[in-house]
Amino acid sequence: MLVAGRIVTLASWMMEIRIEDNFEDVLMKACTGLGIGKQALSESAGLPLAAVAALLNGEYNEASVRAVAPVLALDVEALISMANQAWAPAAIEVSGLKCYNTPFPVPGYEEMTVNSYLVWSPKTKVAIAFDTGANVDALLADVQTLGLDLQALAITHSHRDHIAAYEALLESIEGSVAFAPELEPYADADPLTHGDSIDLEGLHIEVRLTNGHSPGGTTYVVEGLAQPVAIVGDALFCLSQGGAVNAYAQALESNRAHILSLSDDTVLCAGHGPLTTVANEKARNPFFPEFKS
Numbered sequence: 001m002l003v004a005g006r007i008v009t010l011a012s013w014m015m016e017i018r019i020e021d022n023f024e025d026v027l028m029k030a031c032t033g034l035g036i037g038k039q040a041l042s043e044s045a046g047l048p049l050a051a052v053a054a055l056l057n058g059e060y061n062e063a064s065v066r067a068v069a070p071v072l073a074l075d076v077e078a079l080i081s082m083a084n085q086a087w088a089p090a091a092i093e094v095s096g097l098k099c100y101n102t103p104f105p106v107p108g109y110e111e112m113t114v115n116s117y118l119v120w121s122p123k124t125k126v127a128i129a130f131d132t133g134a135n136v137d138a139l140l141a142d143v144q145t146l147g148l149d150l151q152a153l154a155i156t157h158s159h160r161d162h163i164a165a166y167e168a169l170l171e172s173i174e175g176s177v178a179f180a181p182e183l184e185p186y187a188d189a190d191p192l193t194h195g196d197s198i199d200l201e202g203l204h205i206e207v208r209l210t211n212g213h214s215p216g217g218t219t220y221v222v223e224g225l226a227q228p229v230a231i232v233g234d235a236l237f238c239l240s241q242g243g244a245v246n247a248y249a250q251a252l253e254s255n256r257a258h259i260l261s262l263s264d265d266t267v268l269c270a271g272h273g274p275l276t277t278v279a280n281e282k283a284r285n286p287f288f289p290e291f292k293s
Contacts, residue, residue: 016091016274017099017101017113017115017273017274018273018274019088019237019238019239019240019273019274020237020238020240020270020272020273021237021239021240021273022058022082022083023058023060023065023079023082023083023286024055024056024057024058025240026074026079026082026239026240026286026287027055027056027068027072027074027079028056029240029241029243029244029248030072030073030074030248030287031056031072032243032245032248033243033244033245033248033249033251034072034073034248036071036072038052038053038056041068041071041072044071045064045067045068045071046067047064047067047068051064052064052068055068060083060084062080062083065079065080065083066080069286073289074286074287074289075285075286075287075288075289075292077292078239078283078284078285078286078289078292079286081284082239082284082286087284088274089238089274089275089276089277089280092267092275092276092277094225094226094227094229094267095122095225095226096119096120096121096122096224096225096226097117097118097119097225097229097267097269098117098118098139098142099115099116099117099269099275100115100116100117100118100133100136100138100139101113101114101115101133102114102116102133102134102135103134104133104134104161104164106161112161112272113272114131114133114134114161114162114164114271114272115131115133115269115270115271115272115273116129116130116131116132116133116136116139116162117129117130117131117231117269118130118139118142118143118148118150119203119222119225119229119231120146120148120203121200121201121202121203121224121225122202122225123202124149124200124201124202125146125147125148125149126148126149126151126200126201126202126203127143127148127149127150127151128150128151128152128153128154128198128200128203128205129150129152129153129154129169130153130154130155130156130220130231130269131155131156131162131163131231131233131271132153132155132162132163132164132165132166132168132169133161133162133164133165134161134164134165135164135165136165136168136169136172139169140169140172143172150172150173151173151174151177151200152173152177152178152179152198152200153166153169153170153173153177153178153179153189154178154179154180154192154198154205154220154231155178155179155180155181155186155189156181156217156218156219156220156231156232156233156234156235156271157181157184157213157214157216157217157218157233157234158180158181158184158185158186158214158216159214159234161271162233162234162271163186166178166186166187176188177190178190179191179192179198180192180216181193181209181216181217181218182216183209183211183215183216184214184215184216184217184218185216192207192218193207193209194207194208194209195207198220202224203222203223203224203225204222204223204224205220205221205222205223206220206221206223207219207220208220208221208258208259209254209258210232210233210235210236210254210255210258210259211235211247211250211251211254212235212242212244212247212248212250212251212252212253212254212255213233213234213235213241213242213243213244213247213251214233214234214242217233217234217235217242217254218233219231219232219233219235219258219259221262221266227265227266227267228262228263228265228266228267229266229267229269230259230262230266230267230268230269230278231269232259232268232269232270232271233270233271234270234271234272235251235254235255235259235270236255236259236260236268236270236281236285237270237271237272237273238268238270238273238274238275238276238280238281239273239276239281239284239285239286240273240285240286240287241255241285241287242271252287252288255287255288256288256290259278260278260281260282260288260291262278263278264277264278264279264282265277265278265279266278268280268281
């Protein structure tokens with residue numbers, strides 16, 4: 001493997017995954033990111049404190065949503081649609097892309113799951129894994145069944161649920177080739193920074209810094225499949241985004257500049273929740289009202 005000029009050269013299916021966040025999660029992420037408490041939101045929205053508390057507890061009321069959304073710079077109609085569960089993304093299948101959804105329960109969120117991904121060139125069979133989730137048995141089984149040459153692992157960020165099976169996966173990669181964000185180093189992984197790229201036989205992968213949720217959160221934009229694919233980690237979810245208590249403005253700007261700027265047909269592969277597209281999120285994600293017509 002040759003590393004030079006920060007270009008690294010190395011010789012799907014869609015399961016049904018529930019949307020990660022509910023409307024109250026979006027409200028809470030916006031409140032905490034903006035530093036707006038219940039009392040301040042109540043006063044700014046002209047609502048009783050009890051009505052705000054009910055919303056944040058998941059008790060939907062359309063009039064209350066219409067009152068608080070502008071205060072939190074959220075798109076009203078997108079938030080109402082989300083609360084009514086009026087839309088979910090259609091299943092997305094791309095040859096050379098597979099998502100693995102594994103359980104990772106935490107106290108208070110026993111149903112939590114996390115995604116990892118396998119991407120390979122249908123022409124050359126060269127593959128790369130993105131994150132590990134909690135278990136890589138199914139991923140490694142597919143590598144064998146499909147006759148793939150798994151050459152590397154790249155992680156989007158170092159939160160435990162995304163790297164829980166890091167060592168197990170690395171053992172199956174010749175040379176233990178791994179990449180991690182320079183701003184979020186992990187183990188002996190080779191550091192990557194914004195603007196770097198990884199080239200495999202049949203695949204070109206562009207590295208984009210999409211921090212906010214985590215200091216070095218990174219998106220990998222993959223070219224070489226039937227349509228562009230972006231592995232976004234927890235930067236962006238279907239209808240939501242990762243929490244960013246201390247860097248909310250940065251998270252929003254990163255997503256606008258480096259994810260939602262991609263072509264509308266780009267498949268977005270998030271760390272939690274179902275696959276979606278840039279077009280879907282521009283049209284339906286409450287955090288980005290500027291893209292709505």
